Amino acid sequence: xxxxxxxxVNRLGHLEIxxxxxxxxxxxxxxxxxxxxxxxxxxxxxxxKRTFDNAGITAQVAYASKxxxxxxxxxxxxxxxxxxxxxxxxxxxxxxxxxxxxxxxHFHGNNKxxxxxxxxxxxxxxxxxxxxxxxxxxxxxxCKEKNTVIKVLLRVTPGIEAHTHDYIxxxxxDSKFGFDLQNGQADEAMKLCLDDKNIDVLGLHCHIxxxxxxxxxxxxxxxxxxxxxxxxKKDLSFDSTVLNLGGGFGIxxxxxxxxxxxxxxxxxxxxxxxxxxxxxSMNMPEIWIEPGRSLVGxxxxxxxxxxxxxxxxxxxxxVAVDGGMSDNIRPALYQAKYEAILANxxxxxxxxxxxxxxxxCESGDMLIWDLPLPRSGDQDLLAVFCTGAYxxxxxxxxxxLPRPAVVFLENSKDTLVVRRETFEDMVKLDLPFKEKVKN
Ligand SMILES: Cc1ncc(COP(=O)(O)O)c(C=O)c1O
Ligand SMILES: N[C@@H](CCCC[NH3+])C(=O)O
Numbered sequence: 001x002x003x004x005x006x007x008x009v010n011r012l013g014h015l016e017i018x019x020x021x022x023x024x025x026x027x028x029x030x031x032x033x034x035x036x037x038x039x040x041x042x043x044x045x046x047x048x049k050r051t052f053d054n055a056g057i058t059a060q061v062a063y064a065s066k067x068x069x070x071x072x073x074x075x076x077x078x079x080x081x082x083x084x085x086x087x088x089x090x091x092x093x094x095x096x097x098x099x100x101x102x103x104x105x106h107f108h109g110n111n112k113x114x115x116x117x118x119x120x121x122x123x124x125x126x127x128x129x130x131x132x133x134x135x136x137x138x139x140x141x142x143c144k145e146k147n148t149v150i151k152v153l154l155r156v157t158p159g160i161e162a163h164t165h166d167y168i169x170x171x172x173x174d175s176k177f178g179f180d181l182q183n184g185q186a187d188e189a190m191k192l193c194l195d196d197k198n199i200d201v202l203g204l205h206c207h208i209x210x211x212x213x214x215x216x217x218x219x220x221x222x223x224x225x226x227x228x229x230x231x232x233k234k235d236l237s238f239d240s241t242v243l244n245l246g247g248g249f250g251i252x253x254x255x256x257x258x259x260x261x262x263x264x265x266x267x268x269x270x271x272x273x274x275x276x277x278x279x280x281s282m283n284m285p286e287i288w289i290e291p292g293r294s295l296v297g298x299x300x301x302x303x304x305x306x307x308x309x310x311x312x313x314x315x316x317x318x319v320a321v322d323g324g325m326s327d328n329i330r331p332a333l334y335q336a337k338y339e340a341i342l343a344n345x346x347x348x349x350x351x352x353x354x355x356x357x358x359x360x361c362e363s364g365d366m367l368i369w370d371l372p373l374p375r376s377g378d379q380d381l382l383a384v385f386c387t388g389a390y391x392x393x394x395x396x397x398x399x400x401l402p403r404p405a406v407v408f409l410e411n412s413k414d415t416l417v418v419r420r421e422t423f424e425d426m427v428k429l430d431l432p433f434k435e436k437v438k439n
Contacts, residue, residue: 001255001339004298004385005040006409015301015343015383018409022303022343025414026381029405031305032323034392034418038076038410040299041388044262045080048291051266057287062106064247064292065091067389072408072417073296074098083126085247085290089116096123106153106244106290110177114138127151129205129244131178133185136192136199143198150198153205153244154189156181158224160208160217178206181228194236201238203285204229207246210293213259215268218245222269226276233282244288245269251297253386254337262294293389300388302327302404303343306380307359317354319373321382324358325365326401328384328391332364340368343383348374356382360399392418400426 010016014023017037025035045061052059062083065074069091075098077084083104086092095105105125109116112128112135120128121142130136130152143150155178179186186204193201204225208217225243232238250259270287277284304321311317330336340356342348350372358365367384376382395403402421407414 001341004252005037005043007037007301007385009346013345013347015341015346017301018414019412020409020414022301022383023381025407025409026303026305026343028414029407029416030420031303031381032321032327032404033303034327034387034404034406035301035303035414036296036388036406036408037299037301038408041076041296042080044291044295044299045077045082047262048266048289048295049081051263052270052287055267055270057270057284059286060104060288062104062244062288062290063295064290065095066393067292068296068300068391068393069094070392070406070418071098072406072415074100076408077295082295083288085292089113089119092116092119092123092125102126106288108155111135112138114142117142121146121148121150127153127202129153129155130189130193131155133189133192136189140192140196140198143196148198149200151200151202152193153202153242154179154186154193155205155207156186156225156228158206158208158221160220160224181224186228187232190232190236190238194238203240203242203244205244205246205288207290208248210248211250212248213250213257215260215265217248218265218269219272221245222272222276226273226280226282229282230280233280239283240285241283242288243273243285244290247290247292247294249291249294251294251386251389253297254339256337259294262291295389297389298386300386300391302384302387302391304382304384306376306378306382309354309377317352318357319354319376320357320359321367322359323401323404324360324367325362326358326360326398327395327404328367328387329394329396330390331367332362333394338368338384338386340371340373340382340384342374342376343381345374345380351375356384360401362398397421397426402426 007017048061060083062085063077064085085106087108102124103126107120107125108129110131157178158181159173179189193199308320325332356368405420406418
């Protein structure tokens with residue numbers, strides 16, 4: 001198995017990340033624990049930005065904060081000069097709490113509330129990605145009331161079937177997101193925007209799905225969008241200044257995944273956009289992208305303490321850890337696959353095949369099926385790799401399991417960036433229905 005980023009085996013045979021021994025981290029902060037290789041996040045961010053810079057393209061690389069939204073992560077995105085995609089009042093609030101430059105925030109969502117739109121406008125976000133007519137109506141109303149102009153992108157669905165899990169597909173015709181590019185909805189939305197002096201349409205946005213390994217979908221999307229932009233230029237004199245092609249760039253979770261480097265996605269996207277712009281004699285738009293998983297996914301590792309074991313003779317060995325679907329719902333939701341090792345015995349040879357179970361009261365709470373491991377016991381620590389995206393951000397309190405802490409690792413230093421939830425936190429929002437129950 002190939003390690004990601006700064007992960008390596010140290011002289012004690014322990015897994016080390018960012019120059020820090022993970023065994024010491026587990027002792028210091030407890031388990032389960034999410035740890036992040038900060039240098040790897042920086043490297044990923046710089047690779048995207050460098051490719052645009054080298055090509056001389058004006059671009060924004062917006063971190064899709066849904067992948068992992070915390071104050072520290074948003075601050076890191078700001079430090080790396082990324083823009084930020086938020087999809088809710090909560091993600092926007094996190095960005096504001098982190099002090100993120102609001103002009104680089106793009107506000108998304110397929111059912112934004114009036115309150116969320118007002119919050120975005122009052123905080124001067126860079127643009128709103130308008131998803132549907134209901135939202136457009138509301139937005140026009142609010143801007144008129146406030147006598148303000150808001151920059152928008154229209155989210156369109158180009159009718160593309162990217163090859164990924166059905167639940168993380170978003171660009172196909174039958175989708176809850178965006179205006180359909182083919183059936184007249186996008187045309188109608190564009191006219192409504194152009195007719196309104198409070199709405200300044202910068203261009204179009206599309207996002208074809210997540211964990212995509214090919215560039216074909218992005219190329220097709222660019223082609224379909226340019227066809228439409230060309231028509232709008234002729235019919236509506238609309239000149240698009242921005243084309244946002246979304247995120248979705250795939251990463252390597254296991255050896256079965258074979259992603260292409262970030263630079264290649266970007267280079268091919270740039271080449272196609274240039275080709276289309278020249279074909280239709282249109283101005284080259286700014287290219288914006290929105291990677292989430294590919295910025296933080298492989299930088300995250302979850303450390304678990306191994307606990308109980310159940311042998312189903314001739315069928316399976318279950319080995320349970322002290323977390324599960326509460327800190328990583330992806331295996332249960334998408335049958336997502338992960339690789340893992342014993343962090344305290346990295347060099348030990350596999351002796352058995354086990355299946356890693358979580359501790360939630362749910363048979364589907366399995367993290368990894370059929371994992372080759374050395375014979376393990378409760379003194380051992382399991383490190384599951386590539387949990388940086390949609391792990392913490394989709395974590396939940398099923399069975400009232402407190403959500404784990406998050407630690408950033410860089411230059412041999414560990415920094416706690418999210419504290420572990422406590423049992424007190426579990427009942428913090430609860431209000432009694434009765435006076436204290438008497439026994
Ligand atoms: C609109 C939009 N942008 C960006 C992303 C980020 O996707 P990923 O984390 O796959 O890069 C998503 C999630 O799929 C999305 O829905
Ligand atoms: N949460 C999903 C991806 C959805 C991305 C947001 N549109 C995952 O873990 O893969």
